[in-house]
Amino acid sequence: MSTPGTKxxxxxxxxxxxxxxCTYAGADLAGTSRMQYPANxxxxxxxxxxxxxxIFILKAFQQGADGVLVSGCHPGDCHYIAGNFHARxxxxxxxxxxxxxxxxxxxxQFSWVSAAEGGKWVEVVTELxxxxxxxxxxxxxxxxxxxxxxxxxxxxxxxxxxxxQIQV
Amino acid sequence: MTQPIDxxxxxxxxxxxxxxxxxxxxDGTVTAVAGYAAARRKGSSQPIVVSDAGNADKxxxxxxxxxxxxxxxxxxxKDIPKSGRIGVVVKGCDLRAxxxxxxxxxxxxxxxxxxxxxxxxxxxxxxxxATELNTDTIAPKCLECVERLPVGCDFVPAVTxxxxxxxxxxxxxxxxxxxxxxxxxxxxxxxxxxxxCIKCYACRQVCPFCFCEQCLCDRNRPQMVETTPxxxxxxxxHIVRAMHLAGRCAGCAECERACPMDIPLNLLNRKMxxxxxxxxxxxxxxxxxxxxxxxxxTEKDDQSFIK
Numbered sequence: 001m002s003t004p005g006t007k008x009x010x011x012x013x014x015x016x017x018x019x020x021x022c023t024y025a026g027a028d029l030a031g032t033s034r035m036q037y038p039a040n041x042x043x044x045x046x047x048x049x050x051x052x053x054x055i056f057i058l059k060a061f062q063q064g065a066d067g068v069l070v071s072g073c074h075p076g077d078c079h080y081i082a083g084n085f086h087a088r089x090x091x092x093x094x095x096x097x098x099x100x101x102x103x104x105x106x107x108x109q110f111s112w113v114s115a116a117e118g119g120k121w122v123e124v125v126t127e128l129x130x131x132x133x134x135x136x137x138x139x140x141x142x143x144x145x146x147x148x149x150x151x152x153x154x155x156x157x158x159x160x161x162x163x164x165q166i167q168v
Numbered sequence: 169m170t171q172p173i174d175x176x177x178x179x180x181x182x183x184x185x186x187x188x189x190x191x192x193x194x195d196g197t198v199t200a201v202a203g204y205a206a207a208r209r210k211g212s213s214q215p216i217v218v219s220d221a222g223n224a225d226k227x228x229x230x231x232x233x234x235x236x237x238x239x240x241x242x243x244x245x246k247d248i249p250k251s252g253r254i255g256v257v258v259k260g261c262d263l264r265a266x267x268x269x270x271x272x273x274x275x276x277x278x279x280x281x282x283x284x285x286x287x288x289x290x291x292x293x294x295x296x297x298a299t300e301l302n303t304d305t306i307a308p309k310c311l312e313c314v315e316r317l318p319v320g321c322d323f324v325p326a327v328t329x330x331x332x333x334x335x336x337x338x339x340x341x342x343x344x345x346x347x348x349x350x351x352x353x354x355x356x357x358x359x360x361x362x363x364x365c366i367k368c369y370a371c372r373q374v375c376p377f378c379f380c381e382q383c384l385c386d387r388n389r390p391q392m393v394e395t396t397p398x399x400x401x402x403x404x405x406h407i408v409r410a411m412h413l414a415g416r417c418a419g420c421a422e423c424e425r426a427c428p429m430d431i432p433l434n435l436l437n438r439k440m441x442x443x444x445x446x447x448x449x450x451x452x453x454x455x456x457x458x459x460x461x462x463x464x465x466t467e468k469d470d471q472s473f474i475k
Contacts, residue, residue: 054408054411055384055392055393055404055408055411058404058407058408059392059404062400062404075467075471076467082465085465085466085467085469086462086463086465088465088469088471088474089447089448089461089462089464089465089469090462091473091474092447092469092470092471092473093411093414093415093440093443093444093447093462094411095473096439096440096443096447097407097410097411097414097436097439097440097443098407099351100346100347100354100436100439101354101355101358101403101407102351102352102353102354102355102356102357102358102359103351103355104351109475110473110474110475111474111475112474112475124475140355141400141403144359144399144400144403145399145400147363147398147399147400
């Protein structure tokens with residue numbers, strides 16, 4: 001558990017996709033109740049968990065997130081009646097796909113946090129942050145992006161040959 | 169150990185398709201029949217639309233008739249009511265795609281006249297179309313086929329397909345092999361596979377279920393998936409593609425056949441089908457349903473992964 005003021009070698013970036021009616025209000029409650037939680041988490045507010053497309057999670061990882069949290073209303077509490085039920089199925093399938101492609105699922109957390117559960121929000125965020133901190137940075141997607149540039153090394157026979165030919 | 173597969177029924181199937189096509193075209197049941205015809209290379213076949221009963225004897229069915237004709241019905245779906253009822257030659261796997269499309273209100277059963285094909289299997293690749301069908305050249309999807317005799321068609325030739333050869337199920341065993349790996353090994357495997365992708369979108373064009381008028385992946389404001397064939401964009405495209413087909417893909421494996429870079433695309437689709445079967449007890453393509461597994465829910469769905 002991190003205590004305020006502790007210095008760490010690695011501060012993970014956590015992106016949290018939250019629903020405006022429950023989890024956002026829950027996080028707000030945690031703030032107004034002056035509870036402490038890691039500042040690593042960046043909140044993105046959505047109308048409903050049903051609005052959160054799996055592609056957002058992918059994009060977050062691509063843009064450098066080390067962990068992603070998706071959080072919304074408890075089942076049955078959805079402001080739009082059934083948005084979180086649909087989201088639950090979609091994410092159940094999506095995490096299986098990510099796992100199959102080779103993403104470590106410990107970096108991806110789903111939770112239900114209601115507007116009254118400021119304490120649970122703190123708990124979820126702290127646990128995810130500490131877990132991702134132990135795992136270190138998420139390098140897979142970053143390395144993919146880096147591979148888009150040629151390293152400048154003549155690391156294959158073909159390249160070496162082509163290089164030799166242009167020398168006069 | 170290569171064993172030939174008995175395709176002798178295809179002669180009888182061809183005859184039956186021709187007779188039936190001529191009959192329904194001349195009595196006005198349908199205005200056109202989509203089927204297969206011989207192409208220029210020996211043994212090869214190509215899709216054809218016959219609208220004249222006199223041309224019905226152009227239709228054939230051989231082991232090289234690999235295309236899923238359902239794709240032509242989706243891209244042309246707006247014309248179908250205008251041009252009347254359409255006859256389609258369907259294999260069991262193509263029928264499953266059609267059933268899925270009917271569930272998604274893309275097609276109406278009344279607009280179609282289905283000519284089912286009792287199928288003994290088709291070739292995995294048509295690069296050498298004159299190859300004899302054997303246990304090596306058969307398409308992997310045929311080894312996992314459960315519908316050699318299409319059900320619910322308007323006409324099926326009275327021929328019994330030979331029993332499926334007892335062979336290793338390639339997709340199932342490959343999925344099991346990948347599942348046994350560590351995440352890092354799987355990532356390395358897919359990274360290598362996806363790095364081959366040239367973003368030609370053949371997989372999208374050939375897929376009966378990719379019928380969106382504007383694909384999310386073509387939009388650039390905001391750009392969710394990079395359009396250039398670079399590693400990060402390739403990975404995103406294939407993940408998005410698999411996710412959008414989850415619970416819909418009927419397993420015709422056309423994506424894999426059309427892929428010029430031999431990326432095992434159907435492997436992702438089969439994996440998602442397997443997971444959806446386990447999670448929601450759903451298999452696509454067997455009955456016309458109003459909602460697929462990801463468009464509906466029950467209150468008792470598994471949420472063990474949610475805190």
